[in-house]
Amino acid sequence: KAGVTQTPRYLIKTRGQQVTLSCSPISGHRSVSWYQQTPGQGLQFLFEYFSETQRNKGNFPGRFSGRQFSNSRSEMNVSTLELGDSALYLCASSLESASTDTQYFGPGTRLTVL
Amino acid sequence: GESVGLHLPTLSVQEGDNSIINCAYSNSASDYFIWYKQESGKGPQFIIDIRSNMDKRQGQRVTVLLNKTVKHLSLQIAATQPGDSAVYFCAETDSGYSTLTFGKGTMLLVSP
Numbered sequence: 001k002a003g004v005t006q007t008p009r010y011l012i013k014t015r016g017q018q019v020t021l022s023c024s025p026i027s028g029h030r031s032v033s034w035y036q037q038t039p040g041q042g043l044q045f046l047f048e049y050f051s052e053t054q055r056n057k058g059n060f061p062g063r064f065s066g067r068q069f070s071n072s073r074s075e076m077n078v079s080t081l082e083l084g085d086s087a088l089y090l091c092a093s094s095l096e097s098a099s100t101d102t103q104y105f106g107p108g109t110r111l112t113v114l
Numbered sequence: 115g116e117s118v119g120l121h122l123p124t125l126s127v128q129e130g131d132n133s134i135i136n137c138a139y140s141n142s143a144s145d146y147f148i149w150y151k152q153e154s155g156k157g158p159q160f161i162i163d164i165r166s167n168m169d170k171r172q173g174q175r176v177t178v179l180l181n182k183t184v185k186h187l188s189l190q191i192a193a194t195q196p197g198d199s200a201v202y203f204c205a206e207t208d209s210g211y212s213t214l215t216f217g218k219g220t221m222l223l224v225s226p
Contacts, residue, residue, distance in 0.1 A: 004157070043158070092157075099208070099214065105158045107157045
């Protein structure tokens with residue numbers, strides 16, 4: 001069974017631009033979560049989607065948004081990029097729930113904001 | 115590969131030694147705990163998990179111990195190998211709140 005895939009793997013943007021990252025979960029997994037990883041803050045939860053609905057949201061500004069499609073694939077969008085948004089963005093999928101089922105992570109998208 | 119974290123606590127061991135990585139958690143309501151391993155340039159990889167109704171769980175070369183009294187979790191790796199070199203994260207969740215909280219991580223360096 002294929003693992004979680006994320007595209008693109010690397011991205012360079014400039015301040016003020018917006019970006020969309022994509023995640024394909026493991027087949028059969030319906031829950032998709034997004035995390036931001038930085039050296040200073042570690043892994044921080046962004047949001048979780050299940051059945052095309054946002055189930056939970058972390059403490060991030062409204063510039064960070066996401067969505068999930070009927071096939072469970074998910075995208076996250078960051079608008080008006082700031083230098084501090086440079087990070088590794090990780091997607092994780094689980095069967096039904098991020099809090100009760102094992103999450104499997106993708107390789108991440110490395111975003112650099114110049 | 116990219117650095118996962120700077121200034122992380124680091125545990126240096128020799129190949130063949132047993133390693134113990136510790137994690138303190140703060141939420142007494144947490145009832146599900148997971149250990150992840152992250153190698154440079156990769157996403158976290160699931161190692162082992164434990165629920166709050168257990169205090170010990172064993173996998174292949176790994177054991178997780180949970181002490182709910184002092185809110186402490188540990189990961190023991192037997193016969194550590196150079197391929198075990200990575201950053202190890204503990205994560206906890208209170209299934210009622212549906213979010214996973216990660217610790218800051220510990221870097222394990224294994225010398226041949």
